[in-house]
Amino acid sequence: MKLRYSPRSPFARKVLVVAYIHGLTNRIELVATPLSPVAGNDELARENPLMKVPSLVTDDGEVLFDSPVICEYLDALAGGDKLFPPPGPGRLRALRQQALADGILDAIILCAYELSQRPADKRWPAWIEGQMRKAHQGLAAIEREEMSGALTIGPIATGCMLGYLDLRFPDDGWRRRHPRLAAWYEAFQQRPSMAATKPPAD
Amino acid sequence: MKLRYSPRSPFARKVLVVAYIHGLTNRIELVATPLSPVAGNDELARENPLMKVPSLVTDDGEVLFDSPVICEYLDALAGGDKLFPPPGPGRLRALRQQALADGILDAIILCAYELSQRPADKRWPAWIEGQMRKAHQGLAAIEREEMSGALTIGPIATGCMLGYLDLRFPDDGWRRRHPRLAAWYEAFQQRPSMAATKPPAD
Incomplete structure (x- = not known):
């Protein structure tokens, strides 16, 4: 998997914390992606049109965002119903x-x-x-x-x-x-x- | 249930659409709640500190937001795994x-x-x-x-x-x-x- 992030993004940090807890860190390639709300980022735009991090490309080539979606995906990879409890x-x-x-x-x-x-x-x-x-x-x-x-x-x-x-x-x-x-x-x-x-x- | 909304909020509309599809509309009391990003709203603040709509109070008195959380809740009320498909x-x-x-x-x-x-x-x-x-x-x-x-x-x-x-x-x-x-x-x-x-x- 490839994760676009920035070192100070709190939303990217959520993903990194979930990956750490589930032992997935070494399956994720981190790509630091500089961002500004006015300058844009063409490289990021090709994956995530909203030009926000975190943005994840799965091993199947699917792009996922925003952070709640990515975190739920990583939780499912680890078997599911852990950091995102089952319905109730x-x-x-x-x-x-x-x-x-x-x-x-x-x-x-x-x-x-x-x-x-x-x-x-x-x-x-x-x-x-x-x-x-x-x-x-x-x-x-x-x-x-x-x-x-x-x-x-x-x-x-x-x-x-x-x-x-x-x-x-x-x-x-x-x-x-x-x-x-x-x-x-x-x-x-x-x-x-x-x-x-x-x-x-x- | 009580739903705070505003008639032009697209996020509130998502909730109304889900309620309509699941036949839950007549179980929801709608409370129009005027909003401005600078003026605030004390009445709404007592339920939702972020002062955003939609904001739902369940029959158990629990306050839910934002719109993805409320929509998933209504989907679960209708049996689950409908508008929010099961993991996969x-x-x-x-x-x-x-x-x-x-x-x-x-x-x-x-x-x-x-x-x-x-x-x-x-x-x-x-x-x-x-x-x-x-x-x-x-x-x-x-x-x-x-x-x-x-x-x-x-x-x-x-x-x-x-x-x-x-x-x-x-x-x-x-x-x-x-x-x-x-x-x-x-x-x-x-x-x-x-x-x-x-x-x-x-």
């Missing part, structure tokens, strides 16, 4: 937790684009505030989530999201606001799969 | 098609926000071009997709995306560029589930 309340909880973490990431990434890529005179403070409100309300909701129990894609997505938040907004102060989540993450980030996929500092 | 190539195709249509929608919606909500002097043409390139490349990829066969969430997401594209960018000209997709959509939008959920004009 456990699956719903895992998928809802993943959607919440991924949605917070979407908001944070839009803020990061606005602050780092958009020309300064075209930034719109109300947009940044609106997206950050989504992210902060999402974090407050996770503080109330049950993260223990069998490992699923929910906590994995949450851990990757928090790693990205620390990378891009190190002064956010979420640990002070959400001590229960901070304690969970402190332990979770020490898992081998998380330690092996930690993004490099900027 | 058919499921992968359906999920990839859904991810492509949803990703095109994300790009179109960012363009629509930029052009309709952001103050004119803070618009960034390169951003609009970058997002529109994703959308147009995505449409070109769908032109090559196999859309016939058993109905899945893939064609449903594609149909809802095209309906939204027509609503927001009626002069896009995609039918001229992609005649095969245009012919497919012409027939698809006449399905009862699509006709019953057609968004009102602006």
Whole structure:
């Protein structure tokens, strides 16, 4: 398999964590793929028209995206019904937790684009505030989530999201606001799969 | 169940189409929920911290989002493995098609926000071009997709995306560029589930 990724993409990290847990890492060729929301990438576009990472080419030549689809595929390769539980309340909880973490990431990434890529005179403070409100309300909701129990894609997505938040907004102060989540993450980030996929500092 | 939606949201429409197909419409209370990416919505925030629609409260009081999770839940309520096929190539195709249509929608919606909500002097043409390139490349990829066969969430997401594209960018000209997709959509939008959920004009 061939995985297009970027070292700081939290969505690509989810895939790398799932691959690590399932012992699939050595079956995946990693292709670092530089990205910008305005510049595009012709090489990536030939595989994934949305020009996003992660993007996986399977051994059958099929292209898969986005990260939930790739992660479910890798889980199925490992026998299925592991990090994506079988239909029922456990699956719903895992998928809802993943959607919440991924949605917070979407908001944070839009803020990061606005602050780092958009020309300064075209930034719109109300947009940044609106997206950050989504992210902060999402974090407050996770503080109330049950993260223990069998490992699923929910906590994995949450851990990757928090790693990205620390990378891009190190002064956010979420640990002070959400001590229960901070304690969970402190332990979770020490898992081998998380330690092996930690993004490099900027 | 209670579904928060807005009449023009293509993601909410996916849920309405799935509910219609499975005969679940009369079990769902619809709550129209006005949204803006900058204004927020306190009532919605209490259920869904990301303040997005669709957002479903199940009969057990559990809140589900985003649209792929809700659609899969409704499919499971109807017995499962229908619009979301069981693990295998058919499921992968359906999920990839859904991810492509949803990703095109994300790009179109960012363009629509930029052009309709952001103050004119803070618009960034390169951003609009970058997002529109994703959308147009995505449409070109769908032109090559196999859309016939058993109905899945893939064609449903594609149909809802095209309906939204027509609503927001009626002069896009995609039918001229992609005649095969245009012919497919012409027939698809006449399905009862699509006709019953057609968004009102602006």
